[in-house]
Amino acid sequence: MKTSAVIAAAAATTLAGTAQAHFQFLYTPEVMLAEPGDVPLAMVFGHPMENGHTMNMGEPEEFFVVFKGEKTDLKDSLEAVKWSGSGEEPSDAYTATYKVRRNGDYSVALGPAPYMEGAEDINSQQITKTILNKGAMPTGWNEPIGRPTEIVPMNKPYQTFVGGTFTGQLLSDGKPAAGIECEVEDINAEVDMEGKAFSKEPKGTVPPSAVVAITDENGMFTFGIPRAGTWGFACLGSGPVKEHEGKELSQDAVLWIHATEL
Template identity: 45%
Template sequence: MTLRTTIFAAGVAAALPMAASAHFLLNFTEQAVIETPGEIPVKLIFWHPMDNGQVMDLAMPREFYMIHNGERTDLLDTLEPAVFQGAENTGEAFRGSVPIRRSGDYVLVTVPEPYYEESEDIYIQQIARVFLNRNGLPTDWDGIMGLPAEIQPLNRPYNVLVGSTFTGRVLSNGEPVAGAEIEIEYMASEPDIAVSATTEPTVAAPAGGTLIAISDANGYFTFGIPTAGWWGFAALGVGPETGFDGRELSQDAVIWIHATELE
């Protein structure tokens, strides 16, 4: 168990009964499978999407880019500040765009500035990825990018079927992490990009708190997908950097996948 998890659990037991979901950095697009080429809108939000909870202020990311056919394209200059309206509060977010023209995979990567979480007295840096595809041609989805913290998908993350499973591998600088704690969260409230606000939740947060998986000796974990939509996985504190500005840093790996029903 990470120090972050220990501190958070103690805080919840003492004073935070409402905290049933986790921090998640979203690289949100309305679709994972892109039918029409063009500039695809994306919203970067630091949020509690499972229970439509608190929105945290997001600073301008250190990096925001895409990988397509093995080539990196910087997208940082597409970002503009945008206030996001959650159910509980508003928070600083960003809107941007992704140029999708050709067939294949488009891996969006956000490397944010560390966020100070006052309730835990630590910094959190979630290196987040989401995977888009056009025309069903697989090109980049299963590659290891060598990020400080990442989750390598073992199933195509943009067309997981409800009732099947998703398997990922937790990596730190490309090496597997055994015993990593992975928080799992369903995006119960998908953002409305046009108005930069939350929508009504489609499901309630699960009893018992945040869903958790633990990676095995080789860094693998598997989760059964019960319903359609966006699912996030956050491997806590797996990155090599453990401190920032004199405090503990939890350098997390985040991946978002999209599940659909078989029709």
């Protein structure tokens, strides 16, 4: 009796843990720019839909932008900050400012340091991308940027609509990755870029379990967008590197998109 109660409690803990997916944020409030200007970017490791606790990020391995096929390193612009989530302690995070001048699409890429999951004893590394546009002129939002694993958008990622859908193609080493589970969450908190904080409470409903899509034989997945905001897709374990410092590594592909009411 006692033993089974302990097992049940352990199982419940495990289930609660998996419902709360973590995502590497690469967030900016405005993804369609009309004028040249400074774009503030926030890189936080946390739980967007539950607005759960945030975690400490290590120094990113890579941070760059691709504009019209040209890659510009942005690592020098990274600033180590403390970011407040719903937890008691602020977490190690990074911010940066990128100056957008010319019209077109900007693919911003973040390669964070592998993160050790204490509870699961595996590392995760979420290779993350956010796409911005200036001047409503498309120049390459649907082109891969050569990441070890990445989600290539099949709809303009900075302009999707509530009630519409978003389709992405998951690549691993440049080839379609089939049968991979992608978790889907929105940033369900008010984001205070100046104050480097998420609101303490979630903004909207939190679904009872993880929202997922599985990639088909061509690596494609489609998601119907139920509410406005910034949505993230995290395709788990799709990357080619499977080990880090002798431990299992889950190399994930993360893409952020923006949805509005039409």
